[in-house]
Amino acid sequence: MLRIGIGGPVGSGKTQLIERLLPAIGEAGIKVAVVTNDLVTKEDAERVRQSGLINPDHVVGVETGACPHTAIREDPSANLEAIDNLERSCGPFDLFLIESGGDNLSATFTTDLVDYWIYVIDTAAGDDIPRKRGMGIVQCDLLLVNKTDLAPHVGASLQRMREDLAVIRPSRPTLFTDLRAGGAKDVFDQLRKDILFADLPA
Amino acid sequence: MSAQLPNEARRVALAGLQLADSSLPIGRFAHSNGTERWLSENPSASSTELEQLVSVSLTEAIAPLDGAALNAAHRAETATELLELDALLTAHKSASASRAASQSCGRQLAQLAQRLVQDELLTDYCALVDSRQSEGNLAIVEGVLARATAIPAEMAVLISLRSAASGMLSAAVRLGRLTPSLAQVSLRTLAGSVDEATTIALATKVGEWHSTAAELEICLLASGREEISFFAS
Numbered sequence: 001m002l003r004i005g006i007g008g009p010v011g012s013g014k015t016q017l018i019e020r021l022l023p024a025i026g027e028a029g030i031k032v033a034v035v036t037n038d039l040v041t042k043e044d045a046e047r048v049r050q051s052g053l054i055n056p057d058h059v060v061g062v063e064t065g066a067c068p069h070t071a072i073r074e075d076p077s078a079n080l081e082a083i084d085n086l087e088r089s090c091g092p093f094d095l096f097l098i099e100s101g102g103d104n105l106s107a108t109f110t111t112d113l114v115d116y117w118i119y120v121i122d123t124a125a126g127d128d129i130p131r132k133r134g135m136g137i138v139q140c141d142l143l144l145v146n147k148t149d150l151a152p153h154v155g156a157s158l159q160r161m162r163e164d165l166a167v168i169r170p171s172r173p174t175l176f177t178d179l180r181a182g183g184a185k186d187v188f189d190q191l192r193k194d195i196l197f198a199d200l201p202a
Numbered sequence: 203m204s205a206q207l208p209n210e211a212r213r214v215a216l217a218g219l220q221l222a223d224s225s226l227p228i229g230r231f232a233h234s235n236g237t238e239r240w241l242s243e244n245p246s247a248s249s250t251e252l253e254q255l256v257s258v259s260l261t262e263a264i265a266p267l268d269g270a271a272l273n274a275a276h277r278a279e280t281a282t283e284l285l286e287l288d289a290l291l292t293a294h295k296s297a298s299a300s301r302a303a304s305q306s307c308g309r310q311l312a313q314l315a316q317r318l319v320q321d322e323l324l325t326d327y328c329a330l331v332d333s334r335q336s337e338g339n340l341a342i343v344e345g346v347l348a349r350a351t352a353i354p355a356e357m358a359v360l361i362s363l364r365s366a367a368s369g370m371l372s373a374a375v376r377l378g379r380l381t382p383s384l385a386q387v388s389l390r391t392l393a394g395s396v397d398e399a400t401t402i403a404l405a406t407k408v409g410e411w412h413s414t415a416a417e418l419e420i421c422l423l424a425s426g427r428e429e430i431s432f433f434a435s
């Protein structure tokens with residue numbers, strides 16, 4: 001069983017990424033479950049449950065209290081329990097996608113919880129975001145610079161972001177995405193390349 | 203590095219400090235044990251009133267039930283006895299939010315405990331928790347783990363009650379209703395209540411378990427129905 005974390009600031013596109021990945025994951029015959037971490041409501045869990053992209057029983061929302069980053073790093077026990085409960089009621093899964101509650105740039109996932117993690121940032125939050133060298137951006141296994149469609153409207157230079165990221169993440173992958181318009185095929189291909197799906201049919 | 207083991211007193215103190223450590227990853231931070239609800243219903247409550255709530259919760263609700271259960275678990279000789287204590291404790295928890303908090307934290311501690319110490323009773327009991335034959339209430343797991351690490355029952359009860367007090371205060375801090383420094387002042391002020399609660403827990407026999415802090419019980423019964431909630435309980 002493989003566990004992938006998805007982190008990033010509020011509204012950057014984490015849930016959208018899940019919605020884009022689910023069809024490709026389903027087509028590949030991977031049995032997947034989704035765990036969302038919501039601050040105040042179970043909104044994200046409800047949204048994924050009602051998306052029609054996944055068996056609603058395979059989606060669970062975890063209330064993380066007033067500290068979203070604690071639940072993915074210092075004390076992931078609520079998420080581990082949710083994973084355990086899902087497997088007890090639905091049998092083993094091939095893959096868990098765990099969406100963190102939106103947080104600041106220094107949120108990171110512990111390997112007690114995930115095997116691999118994706119960090120999603122939003123071009124509209126400013127093209128200087130990479131330069132701020134938040135731990136999430138520096139340490140994640142895969143960085144998504146999302147909402148590329150919005151860059152021209154907010155005066156964000158994708159070229160500048162590319163150059164900065166080449167320095168900050170010289171050897172780790174970064175993808176530029178427009179998750180609202182497009183699918184997430186390149187993200188799925190990257191996951192295939194980086195982690196265990198290698199044995200699955202292409 | 204010296205291969206020498208720490209002396210017995212220090213070893214016990216270290217085990218106790220570890221059990222008390224708020225960084226123990228068992229999900230305690232996600233539960234306010236009714237404090238959140240109480241604060242929202244008492245929007246202008248002072249830190250003195252919050253201290254009173256914590257004090258009453260300790261002596262009327264937590265000590266005569268969870269504290270007493272921890273003490274009994276510490277003395278249990280067999281996994282079957284622990285299973286019975288676990289079921290009895292669940293039966294005494296009328297609020298589902300309180301049951302959920304106790305079991306979710308307890309099960310996480312049970313998993314962690316097996317990596318911290320090798321002990322036959324602990325292993326047997328944790329197997330029952332893992333297979334869900336036993337509920338894994340926090341107080342029971344704490345009692346078994348404390349015994350396995352040679353922490354005396356009295357100290358284990360004291361630690362558990364102190365953690366409960368500190369958890370309620372830190373919920374108030376995270377909700378922006380108490381400053382972190384004032385929380386420490388309150389914890390210090392509450393030392394007498396923690397002490398009194400410990401005495402109550404140690405004196406309450408298995409047939410006498412009860413939990414009667416009406417105000418908090420109502421908050422726990424009502425929690426979950428709250429539209430906006432930062433804590434699971």
Ligand SMILES: Nc1nc2c(ncn2[C@@H]2O[C@H](COP(=O)(O)OP(=O)(O)OP(=O)(O)O)[C@@H](O)[C@H]2O)c(=O)[nH]1
Nearest residue numbers: 009010011012013014015016102146147178179180
């Ligand atoms: N223009 C544009 N909008 C996007 C893109 N990706 C996501 N969005 C929109 O951005 C908003 C937030 O997306 P979500 O996926 O909910 O963001 P999130 O990171 O899950 O947000 P939280 O869970 O609240 O932290 C939604 O309205 C999406 O439709 C994108 O590539 N371009």
Ligand SMILES: [Mg+2]
Nearest residue numbers: 014015044099
């Ligand atoms: Mg989301």
